[in-house]
Amino acid sequence: GAVVSQHPSRVICKSGTSVKIECRSLDFQATTMFWYRQFPKQSLMLMATSNEGSKATYEQGVEKDKFLINHASLTLSTLTVTSAHPEDSSFYICSASPLFEAHSSYNEQFFGPGTRLTVL
Amino acid sequence: EDQVTQSPEALRLQEGESSSLNCSYTVSGLRGLFWYRQDPGKGPEFLFTLYSAGEEKEKERLKATLTKKESFLHITAPKPEDSATYLCAVLEGGYNKLIFGAGTRLAVHP
Numbered sequence: 001g002a003v004v005s006q007h008p009s010r011v012i013c014k015s016g017t018s019v020k021i022e023c024r025s026l027d028f029q030a031t032t033m034f035w036y037r038q039f040p041k042q043s044l045m046l047m048a049t050s051n052e053g054s055k056a057t058y059e060q061g062v063e064k065d066k067f068l069i070n071h072a073s074l075t076l077s078t079l080t081v082t083s084a085h086p087e088d089s090s091f092y093i094c095s096a097s098p099l100f101e102a103h104s105s106y107n108e109q110f111f112g113p114g115t116r117l118t119v120l
Numbered sequence: 121e122d123q124v125t126q127s128p129e130a131l132r133l134q135e136g137e138s139s140s141l142n143c144s145y146t147v148s149g150l151r152g153l154f155w156y157r158q159d160p161g162k163g164p165e166f167l168f169t170l171y172s173a174g175e176e177k178e179k180e181r182l183k184a185t186l187t188k189k190e191s192f193l194h195i196t197a198p199k200p201e202d203s204a205t206y207l208c209a210v211l212e213g214g215y216n217k218l219i220f221g222a223g224t225r226l227a228v229h230p
């Protein structure tokens with residue numbers, strides 16, 4: 001159980017275009033989804049936290065108008081990279097936390113397989 | 121500022137040569153320390169969660185331990201299929217937010 005999918009797995013686009021990445025929790029409902037970015041040989045950097053039905057919370061230095069996040073349902077969050085440029089090329093990974101369990105002291109995060117974005 | 125530091129950055133082992141990876145952290149109010157395995161081009165795969173100093177968890181050839189300032193991931197008699205990047209992350213107190221270390225790239229050669 002606790003499977004998270006991402007689509008597409010790989011995308012190549014021209015500079016100036018917008019790209020949408022989907023993150024789905026397949027067998028559980030996720031109150032919270034997280035979007036990370038990972039550059040080669042570097043660790044995961046949290047970009048934003050999204051809660052279903054509310055606006056995303058962005059980390060310092062992440063442009064909210066460039067990285068649009070929508071968490072429309074308990075199983076789907078989307079990240080849209082608007083007017084993409086070569087410096088946006090990266091590996092984007094989402095994770096999802098299930099609905100809060102009363103006996104847990106935290107919400108575990110399950111990670112998707114990632115989306116490789118290349119902007120030419 | 122909360123920080124997670126992993127060492128070494130890269131490690132090369134011969135098959136069967138046991139070793140340990142280190143994760144040191146400085147966070148206010150640790151709510152959990154996580155170990156993940158990440159293969160190239162894939163998302164992180166969950167390995168362990170540790171909550172309190174003195175806690176240990178094992179899974180096959182891997183054993184994770186936790187003190188008040190650091191965690192170790194011990195690899196006993198590794199095999200080539202253990203080659204991956206191992207990531208350490210801490211759950212920041214008060215938030216459901218993971219802070220990741222840079223990872224240790226492990227290569228196990230036959």
